[in-house]
Amino acid sequence: MRYQASGAESSAFVKKTVLAALGAVASAALAAPAFAAGTPAGTTISNTATATYDLPAGGTGTVTSNTVTLKVDELIDVTVAWKDPGDVQGTAGGINQVLSFTVTNGGNASEAFTLGSIAALGGDDFDPAVTSIVLDTNGNGVYDAGVDTIYVPGSNDPTIAADGSITAFILSTLPAAANDANRARAELTATSKKGTGTPGTSFAGVGTGGVTAVVGLTGGKGLADGWYKIQKAAVAFVKTASVADPFGGTTQVPGATVTYTLAATVSGTGSLANLKVSDAIPAGTTYKPGTITLDGAALTDAADADAGAFTGSAIAVGLGTVATGTTKTVTFKVKIN
Structure with missing residues (x-):
């Protein structure tokens, strides 16, 4: 005599099997590496669907769809972060007082950025006089006079790989008239050379490999403030x-x-x-x-x-x-x- 499962038992078995399969898929997804920048711009994504059916005379027939091919667009995203652990202690009248920043390309392609600085920000005790922005040429994260390169907009705009970062420095002169414990801030900006705008703004054909470049959540521009504090x-x-x-x-x-x-x-x-x-x-x-x-x-x-x-x-x-x-x-x- 052959045992046949009841409808309830069969349904429970199917449900258990499906849950087990979903669990395996989830585990595989968790094990896969995560990339903040996502799939590289210009990557081709292709797939073809398949349909099967029973033939009247027995057997199975198969038919395939056309292949749909997409190219991943370029995402433009950049962030700037102040990297000093706290207020940079400066002296009244001091020159080449250094603030350190990290510029990170959060997009999915190499990107060139224009850097800038703002010192007249308000909300502080005085305005530092920014004398230069300097690129961390040797990559050690520390300003090295005579080694690191002075940034000239349009001449040596930094190109940063997807998910990559660079260090940049703001150098300032602090006024001799500043009082003890006065604080001041200066801002570093990084702006995509491919375009900026509200998130979702697109620029056809300017992305890597000729794809569309799409502005991400940062608007294609990052900024951060760093602070000086006078020791007098x-x-x-x-x-x-x-x-x-x-x-x-x-x-x-x-x-x-x-x-x-x-x-x-x-x-x-x-x-x-x-x-x-x-x-x-x-x-x-x-x-x-x-x-x-x-x-x-x-x-x-x-x-x-x-x-x-x-x-x-x-x-x-x-x-x-x-x-x-x-x-x-x-x-x-x-x-x-």
């Missing part, structure tokens, strides 16, 4: 004197010792580099050898490895790089003649 340190320099006379008092008589204290306090943000102090020995006094100190530590009079020296007519102390919020104190002694 200042030094307040104060000199005081105390007197000890031979009688245990403070009268300024011959034989009295004068201790001079020089206090340099750095304020603002950042630091001051190579800060030095000096003081001439005043007329009517004589320097007391070995009395120079820096922050309470004794220094030698000789021009040697430590920071201090007596030149024969003055004392000099190198303070090095001094961070803001720091006070460096130098003392020395003279005797009233």
Whole structure:
């Protein structure tokens, strides 16, 4: 006796089989690599349909449709991203202050782009003066003066492969009058040379291989802002004197010792580099050898490895790089003649 499945059992079996097939298709799709740019422009897509039927005398007949062939159009898309981790610390009056950007071609064909910059944007404390846009010639992502190439619109517009990226830099001069902690922004733009417009705008025949070029979601133009922040340190320099006379008092008589204290306090943000102090020995006094100190530590009079020296007519102390919020104190002694 042969078992025959009921209608419900047969339906359940078919449903289970179809679900299993769909699962296999989904797994295969997930395993396939994903390309942000999609199928390359100019790629030919062809397919032909097939129909089968039962012949009256038995057997199966087959008929094929005509072949439909399409060529993938070119998608125009570009994005610009500021790549510095935060505000670029600059100095008032500083030149060649660098902002770094990444320009990415999100389209499906190699594309040339025109770069530009805007500095008068509003919403900041001052406008930097953009002096140049520079292309990262050696591809290390860091501005290298004398190595990377200055960008000249129409002359060396960068061509970027589909899904590819380049680094570009904005170099600016910051105004000398900018105050400590002031911020300013500059914008880098990248514009497709094949066309821009609202998404979906098309340009017949200008795409790779003569296909139509179609503007994507970015409108064919990308932009991003980068920010500068001024670090401006200042030094307040104060000199005081105390007197000890031979009688245990403070009268300024011959034989009295004068201790001079020089206090340099750095304020603002950042630091001051190579800060030095000096003081001439005043007329009517004589320097007391070995009395120079820096922050309470004794220094030698000789021009040697430590920071201090007596030149024969003055004392000099190198303070090095001094961070803001720091006070460096130098003392020395003279005797009233």
